[in-house]
Amino acid sequence: MEEEEVSVVENKKVILKKYVDGIPTETDMEVKLGETIGLKAPKGSSCFIVKNLYLSCDPYMRGRMRDFHGSYLPPFVPGQRMEGFGVAKVIDSDDSNYKPGDIICGITGWEEYSLLHSSNELRKIQLDDDDIPLSYHLGLLGMAGFTAYAGFYEICSPKKGECVFVSAASGAVGQLVGQLAKLHGCYVVGSAGSNQKVDLLKNKLGFDEAFNYKEETDLDAALKRYFPEGISIYFDNVGGSMLDAALLNMKVRGRIALCGMVSLQSLSSSSQGINNLYNAIPKRVRLEGFLQSDYLHVFPQFLQHVKGYYKDGKIVYIEDMCEGLELAPAALAGLFSGKNVGKQVVCVAKE
16 A cells, blocks of 8 residues: 655744844844645644644743743743744644644744644634634734733723723733723723824724823823823733833722733843832732733633624724734834734734
8 A cells, every 4th residue: 555645845934043131123033944844744643734824923922032941931942943822724633633624723833834732722713703804813812812801800800980001002912901991981091102003092992092102201290191080900011111100190909910011121130120119008009910821711701702892893903914924023023112003913824
């Protein structure tokens, strides 16, 4: 009996060239050509081959680009392909849970094709939601959207009528936090880094107010202007001077959800502390960091609620889509200078 011929194709991939301590740049990564992959899952491997369709660019990936082994995720290995959340199509499978044609979402390689094995981080996408773009499973219905949902409801414990401030408000997480807060009956203000983003926050995403932090010489004064009676909830995506200013403006028993620190020049420098932290004592403010993975028990509830809101037209979602794997390094680096408008996604291939 003749052996079945295995189709072999070139497999373009993105590798990390070296560890990075500061803000990543496009040149810290490289698109590598010349490697190949067989499009047949090895027999007995319980693995499956996927064609990657969309890749997610997320700020947490910066933490995996440094030589630090004490985090919740291991660092990338210089010279090897990077990985992150993606949407992919199963090409061939040696796992009975996955069959060719299935669309999956989860951690995959930053490459055209990947050999994967089943894990708790993978889920199948049901294709009955034809009106929801597949790429939205990386943003609105993916890790970014769930981070917004879990952070707002589980960490911030919102009440109707409260005053909510969101930084990096037009980003993948912030845009949904603000819309959920509005649906909950809150007063919502967002900050962003350009007038275009401010306009989107007020006129497309439904924020009550928004401001360009780059045009503010005094962030404390800016927050007092928008929150004369104080902030009930601060959803912090940036850290740094914005967190310092928010601590001066919190209401008694205010809550701060620490989601990201994208403003920090270095993730390991000991010189970047928090100012104004004393204010948390008399105001009895609660600051809490969190990971969306701690709240996976509410993921089905999140999908049900957010899908419903989207289909009913109660929320919108803004994506920034790049076409082609070769643009992935620039797309990821652009997150840290605010180049993206909305959730940054790389389209590797059409379904």
